[in-house]
Amino acid sequence: MDNVIRRRTPAARLWRVALYAVLVVAALFYLLPLVVMVITSVKPLDEISAGSLLSLPMNPTLAPWTKAWGEACTGMRCEGVGGYFINSIAIVVPAVLISTLIGALNGYALTKWRFKGSELLFALMLFGCFIPFQVVLLPMAQTLGWLGISSSRAGLILVHVVFGIAFTTLFFRNFYVAIPTELVSAAKLDGAGFFRIFWRILLPVSAPIIVVSVIWQFTQIWNDFLFGVAFSAHDTQPVTVALNNLVNTSTGVREYNVDMAAAMIAALPTLLVYVLAGKYFVRGLTAGSVKG
Amino acid sequence: MSALEIRKVRKDFGSERVLKEVSLAIDSGEFLILVGPSGCGKSTLMNAIAGLEPVTSGEIHIAGEDVTWRTPAERDIAMVFQSYALYPSMTVRGNISFGLEMRKMPKAEREAAVERVADLLQMSHLLDRKPSQLSGGQRQRVAMGRALAREPKVYLFDEPLSNLDAKLRVDMRTEIKKLHQRLGTTIVYVTHDQIEAMTLADRIAVMRDGHILQLGTPDEVYNDPVDMFVAGFMGSPSMNFIAATLEGAPGRFQLRIVTPEEDDLVLPWPRQRETPAMTEQVGRDVVLGLRPEHFSEEDERLAGQAEGTPLSARVSVSEPTGADILLRLPLGEREVTARVGPTCRVAPGERLALRVDMARAVLFEQANETRLA
Numbered sequence: 001m002d003n004v005i006r007r008r009t010p011a012a013r014l015w016r017v018a019l020y021a022v023l024v025v026a027a028l029f030y031l032l033p034l035v036v037m038v039i040t041s042v043k044p045l046d047e048i049s050a051g052s053l054l055s056l057p058m059n060p061t062l063a064p065w066t067k068a069w070g071e072a073c074t075g076m077r078c079e080g081v082g083g084y085f086i087n088s089i090a091i092v093v094p095a096v097l098i099s100t101l102i103g104a105l106n107g108y109a110l111t112k113w114r115f116k117g118s119e120l121l122f123a124l125m126l127f128g129c130f131i132p133f134q135v136v137l138l139p140m141a142q143t144l145g146w147l148g149i150s151s152s153r154a155g156l157i158l159v160h161v162v163f164g165i166a167f168t169t170l171f172f173r174n175f176y177v178a179i180p181t182e183l184v185s186a187a188k189l190d191g192a193g194f195f196r197i198f199w200r201i202l203l204p205v206s207a208p209i210i211v212v213s214v215i216w217q218f219t220q221i222w223n224d225f226l227f228g229v230a231f232s233a234h235d236t237q238p239v240t241v242a243l244n245n246l247v248n249t250s251t252g253v254r255e256y257n258v259d260m261a262a263a264m265i266a267a268l269p270t271l272l273v274y275v276l277a278g279k280y281f282v283r284g285l286t287a288g289s290v291k292g
Numbered sequence: 293m294s295a296l297e298i299r300k301v302r303k304d305f306g307s308e309r310v311l312k313e314v315s316l317a318i319d320s321g322e323f324l325i326l327v328g329p330s331g332c333g334k335s336t337l338m339n340a341i342a343g344l345e346p347v348t349s350g351e352i353h354i355a356g357e358d359v360t361w362r363t364p365a366e367r368d369i370a371m372v373f374q375s376y377a378l379y380p381s382m383t384v385r386g387n388i389s390f391g392l393e394m395r396k397m398p399k400a401e402r403e404a405a406v407e408r409v410a411d412l413l414q415m416s417h418l419l420d421r422k423p424s425q426l427s428g429g430q431r432q433r434v435a436m437g438r439a440l441a442r443e444p445k446v447y448l449f450d451e452p453l454s455n456l457d458a459k460l461r462v463d464m465r466t467e468i469k470k471l472h473q474r475l476g477t478t479i480v481y482v483t484h485d486q487i488e489a490m491t492l493a494d495r496i497a498v499m500r501d502g503h504i505l506q507l508g509t510p511d512e513v514y515n516d517p518v519d520m521f522v523a524g525f526m527g528s529p530s531m532n533f534i535a536a537t538l539e540g541a542p543g544r545f546q547l548r549i550v551t552p553e554e555d556d557l558v559l560p561w562p563r564q565r566e567t568p569a570m571t572e573q574v575g576r577d578v579v580l581g582l583r584p585e586h587f588s589e590e591d592e593r594l595a596g597q598a599e600g601t602p603l604s605a606r607v608s609v610s611e612p613t614g615a616d617i618l619l620r621l622p623l624g625e626r627e628v629t630a631r632v633g634p635t636c637r638v639a640p641g642e643r644l645a646l647r648v649d650m651a652r653a654v655l656f657e658q659a660n661e662t663r664l665a
Binding site for chain 2: 180183187190191196200205
């Protein structure tokens with residue numbers, strides 16, 4: 001039911017079949033690792049050592065998942081990745097919200113309340129998108145120490161907010177620059193101030209870019225390993241670090257099913273965010289505010 | 293006391309001076325139109341009045357108070373924008389009452405104000421819609437309603453009709469005029485459309501390059517322009533400028549128009565329109581300004597008693613508009629436009645006898661384009 005008129009010759013149809021065949025194969029190829037992970041995570045250990053990678057489980061079991069969540073050993077402790085999963089949520093949620101909010105305010109100020117040097121400031125902030133994480137590890141550790149929040153969740157939140165602002169500012173600045181400044185002028189004449197205009201006029205039309213910013217930040221921060229491993233203590237580690245520890249902890253038989261289940265646990269939230277928020281991605285909410 | 297007074301306002305953008313000492317005063321209830329080509333500074337002046345742009349120097353007074361350094365919110369003005377600038381996330385009701393809410397008007401009063409404005413503009417049925425569900429004309433109406441609800445001291449209109457199609461523009465123009473007559477509001481209105489300026493204004497300020505060239509009633513600006521720019525800008529089709537030489541002496545001045553391949557055309561200048569300055573210009577090149585309606589076709593029934601100076605010319609193009617016919621005909625070295633009655637039957641290439649109403653003609657110096665008589 002697509003809206004295109006196509007050639008209807010046999011050759012053209014054949015090409016389309018071939019095209020779709022290639023696309024389907026490519027899609028399956030990309031899906032394969034996920035399939036292997038899911039299958040392996042619900043197989044008992046003996047089926048893994050006996051069967052092939054792609055064979056379906058004979059006796060599906062959720063035992064590897066419960067073990068990965070609550071009992072598997074990560075280094076010296078054997079409490080599973082569950083606690084670290086909670087850690088990740090406790091770090092990611094505030095970090096995403098704070099960095100998105102600051103990015104929105106920055107973008108708003110940089111486009112609607114221009115000041116001398118605002119373009120230069122934006123260019124410098126953009127530079128922050130290109131700084132490799134490794135470069136700041138030592139100075140950041142020092143700073144966190146001075147602030148007295150090293151190895152804490154608060155420290156990790158701060159690091160992620162600082163690094164995220166460059167991106168979120170970029171997103172919101174480019175979104176707000178397309179929103180007519182006359183909207184802000186009208187609100188000023190109506191008597192609204194800086195924050196009121198932001199809250200009542202701009203934020204309600206920012207849903208598409210908020211979704212973009214949240215998805216981006218959530219994925220970045222959830223998947224972060226380097227900062228997680230560098231700036232956390234044992235009880236504040238994010239799930240990515242715990243997963244690494246779990247897989248690297250060798251006590252006797254290697255439990256691939258538990259490893260896979262733990263990896264799935266660590267990957268699910270980002271998947272979920274895409275599935276839930278993806279449909280809000282692009283929406284012309286400002287359509288109609290100006291001539292249409 | 294003036295409702296709005298602008299004293300020697302200047303505005304620089306970097307090294308560029310966009311407004312060069314603009315001064316004007318508007319009485320309460322007056323409808324002032326700022327008109328000029330794009331880049332003349334009219335929108336900058338509007339933004340300065342609104343407080344959206346700080347001025348470089350000068351003062352702005354509203355109702356006797358110096359508001360030069362007050363924020364837009366503190367000035368008690370409302371503005372209708374070219375793009376309407378309706379808040380996209382709010383309903384029409386929300387759009388209209390937002391400014392009242394910001395001014396801490398109680399809810400019941402706000403609702404009464406919304407109803408009043410909706411009645412006034414006949415848009416009660418639109419109150420619960422979002423701007424995206426409205427047509428261009430309806431958005432324009434809501435934008436006006438938002439301004440009216442506040443009942444400010446001064447209304448600013450920034451090219452409010454230029455996004456509408458031609459027919460709707462004429463309707464809304466009439467509606468704005470009616471509203472002004474009914475409510476007696478003080479309005480500053482920016483447009484580049486000289487017809488809007490002529491039809492709406494109590495007074496027109498014609499601007500160019502950051503100056504006000506002429507400030508006067510539509511009649512003054514149209515019939516008594518200070519220079520060739522104002523004369524050419526106001527009126528459509530625009531005034532014809534004809535190169536001529538001034539001859540004679542006080543009491544018998546005449547204009548000689550050199551026409552290629554024909555005898556020179558000599559037009560006597562009416563005595564009652566003489567000015568002392570003309571004496572110095574005798575023998576020099578001047579520019580005769582004639583509006584299309586200053587021409588009329590020779591009517592045989594009135595032969596001998598018709599007013600105006602007779603002349604004849606070969607018509608090159610005839611453009612009927614329905615209400616009248618615009619003729620292009622060579623006069624001097626260039627073609628001029630003449631407006632004649634719709635019954636004038638003349639084919640291109642034919643000669644037509646015309647009369648020129650020299651009593652309404654204007655004369656400019658050629659060198660500096662200023663008015664001579």
